[in-house]
Amino acid sequence: MKEIVIISGKGGTGKTSITASFAVLAGKDVVVADCDVDAADMHILLQPENKESHDFFSGELALIDQDACIQCGKCDDVCRFDAIDVTDGIYTVDEISCEGCGYCSKVCPTEAITNESLNVGKWHIADTRLNQPFVHAKLGIGADNSGKLVAQVKNIAKEVAEENKKPYVIVDGSPGVGCPVVSSLSGAHFVVLVTEPSVSGIHDLKRVYELVKKFHIKAGCIINKSDINLDKTDEILEFLRSENITHLANLPYDENFTKAMTERKTIVEYGDSNSNSEIKEVINSSWNKIKNILN
């Protein structure tokens, strides 16, 4: 079983549209995982039906028992996150600032502080409208630990793939280079970098690839909206050559991506058999290139 992760550094370059297109092309061969757990969108295109749902507990939150609290202030002294609020001599925990380190509870002389496990979100095993296994999740508002939820979604997706003897897991990652992205890269066999020929697209591609290199994962790149700025597209191609990244495809700037999305379809399913035929062909050939590299 091979795991393919699609990331971009910069948001809005077309990761999810392309990942969902790969999922449609791969048909029965895949388990799909949406690891952009704080702004998940793939369900819009793949319209899954949840088969099972689970709460996800991660991290802790301090809670002060007012009856036991003697207002000594030791918790406030040790908290590095400004998470202890003191109003009129009453000590309470600011839930948004508390990082659940538990230091306060360890220094409280009356054991007035307990740590509650936090329900930070939900994860689901579903079937897409094409009857493919789909694992996705939703992080609670403002919750911490998105990296851990990403790891959970990936692990479940891999288990489902093993059980059902699926050769590929396709993972839609999140923007950035921080903890959710690090989690989504861990254990991957191939990374697809989706970029666009703009100053920010290139800047973010270079940063996220620096991260990919630390994991020693092979990478390929799709340049979306490649005709928006041909000089920048050349600059990206030069970067791909210098880093030995496989150039998978150039996709044109095409509002059919958005039109397909508003019909809750992927671009490879949109329109009649002749329209977008070039885009469909390019995405299909990218998917075949990835399979060839992996096998």
Next chain:
Amino acid sequence: MKIAIASGKGGTGKTTLSTNLASYLAESRKVVLTDLDVEEPNSGLFLKSELFFSEDKYKMIPEWNKVDCTLCGECQDNCNYHAVIQVVDTIMVFPELCHSCFACSELCPTNSLPMIPQKMGELQHFKTKNFDFIESRLIIGEEQAVPLIKQTLDYVDSQFDKDVVKIYDSPPGTSCPVIEATKDADFIILITEPTPFGLNDVILAIDTMKELKKDFAIVINRFGIGNDDIIKYCEENKIDIIAKIPNQRAAAELYSKGELMYPKIPEVKAELEKIVKYLESQVL
């Protein structure tokens, strides 16, 4: 006055709005723009500026000093993040998991885990022709954006008076980095695009701002593509849409080159004027 630009979904125009709004406002007011998307900071790519000041930013992590250590194991028990682990007769520290809570260090009976600074990123302060610009960037491989965002906000607070208009370009998403970037703001502008993805993610962002009890309004970018669902949603939920930046290939081309839009596209300037009028009526 602190105004944060956020979105939920990435790539909807946070940086475009932040840089254009800051430049436009700076024609008549004192402005500082801060890029808080420390994982992928982009605002600086759109500004001509000179470096004024820079400094490395550190987080504190424990370092094992084995001389007096009795291997009692308390540090491991006291760390809720599994960042300190005892393996046979060695204490191992995993800095990328450490939240700098100091518990292992200060609760160690033999003071064998002193906290030392570790570089997590760099802050740079630039001067453009008529406003200040600050950005921080996280070192690649460092997982936690929040401590760097926090220190960047502290720097801005220490350098600028209350009456300076402070604009914050926030990270995408709805989790901890966005909370850190928006929780001290007086007003939040949520920028979205009129597509199903844009709508789904802006609703998450709206829920986040409600949870934080923040005043906010919506700007629609790439107006004209997609559908009207965002407008219906805002009408039903009584949320102000303060501007609609039209979808134009020319805008995408200017963006790709790293150029500001409002000096060249009059429709963008007209929408910025609407945003400024709205902000004047609410907070400025």
